[in-house]
Amino acid sequence: MEHSTAPRTYPHGVPCWIDLEPPDVDAALAFYGALFGWTFTEKLPPGVPGRYVVASLDGTDATAVAAVATHVPADGALAWNTYLAVDDVAAAAARVAELGGTVVTPPETVGPPDRPAGRMARVRDPQGLPSRLWEAGTRLGAQVVNAPGTWNFSVLITPDPAAALAFYGPLLGWEVDPELAAGMARVPGYGRHLAGTSDPDIFERQAFAPPGFADAVAPIESDDGPARWSVAFAVEDRDAAVAVAEDAGATVLSTTETPWTRDAEVRDPQGAVLVLSQFSAPDGA
Incomplete structure (x- = not known):
């Protein structure tokens, strides 16, 4: 599917974004750049700890497809993380606990306070599967999907x-x-x-x-x-x-x-x- 000029948005319940938190960010960029032809944009300003690199098809957020970030070992074995869109991350995290799941990290704002990318909570379902709940701010989710390399x-x-x-x-x-x-x-x-x-x-x-x-x-x-x-x-x-x-x-x-x-x-x-x-x-x- 070709990307549209209209931003792609994700209603409550729809998987919306993926990222990878490898031990070696540069090695991951080299591998996925070779495999999919992605263009990478560093999103954290100089001097801020860690890295958050957004992959896209043409170097703009309009074709954003995924992210590669500094390794965070909280979720266990290295894997591509799946984000699930929710309307209200605090309410959804509370529902996770009511349904027998686990809130690994409580809802937190991601990105600058004046223009947050969104709010996220790391959760596990009752079978132990980790996911991220995502209440979108400026980061709406993947903007191109189902096309080769996405x-x-x-x-x-x-x-x-x-x-x-x-x-x-x-x-x-x-x-x-x-x-x-x-x-x-x-x-x-x-x-x-x-x-x-x-x-x-x-x-x-x-x-x-x-x-x-x-x-x-x-x-x-x-x-x-x-x-x-x-x-x-x-x-x-x-x-x-x-x-x-x-x-x-x-x-x-x-x-x-x-x-x-x-x-x-x-x-x-x-x-x-x-x-x-x-x-x-x-x-x-």
């Missing part, structure tokens, strides 16, 4: 999908319809929001899809391992992207084909796992 989906992988929905349903308004791409969580009305803002052609482009598909926000998959987010990036050609990733020091963990995608799971040189996903629609779709 974030595609964060897939919620869980040993107990029903228990996960018992948490994310009340917290984020997620719904799952068995007849709608089984396992695809949706936020009702999200498609209409996109059609009225940053993606006016979404319903025409998804004319082949069942009703409600435009509201999809996150696949939910069952797996016996620990609960985790699998963060997928769109690529033009999976095999070509894999070759670039390997040349830049990544390890290929698996390759798979589905009726709609050709995927490769890779581990970057510092240990973060990501999925490279090439859209490959069946004939006639």
Whole structure:
């Protein structure tokens, strides 16, 4: 999908942003710059501790796709972090605790007080999966998605999908319809929001899809391992992207084909796992 001139905004419950907190920021920039062709912009002024580097397609916030920041070990193993948009981060954090989750760090303002990027809380669901709740300020979220070199989906992988929905349903308004791409969580009305803002052609482009598909926000998959987010990036050609990733020091963990995608799971040189996903629609779709 090409980016629109209208800013992309995210209603309550929609995954909105991703970032990575590696031990070596410069090494991460070198790897992801080679892999996706990203342009990087330092967002913290000189003299301020740490680094926060925003990745974009053309060096502007209008094409922002992700961020790479100074390593913060609070969330455990290195992984791409998924941010979940909320209308009120304090209220959402309180709801996390009521639903059996854990608030790892309480809501805090991110960025300068006079022009905050947003307010964030680090949380874990009842199965231990870490996420960030994000009440947007100037940082609205990823501005280009689903296009090659950008974030595609964060897939919620869980040993107990029903228990996960018992948490994310009340917290984020997620719904799952068995007849709608089984396992695809949706936020009702999200498609209409996109059609009225940053993606006016979404319903025409998804004319082949069942009703409600435009509201999809996150696949939910069952797996016996620990609960985790699998963060997928769109690529033009999976095999070509894999070759670039390997040349830049990544390890290929698996390759798979589905009726709609050709995927490769890779581990970057510092240990973060990501999925490279090439859209490959069946004939006639």
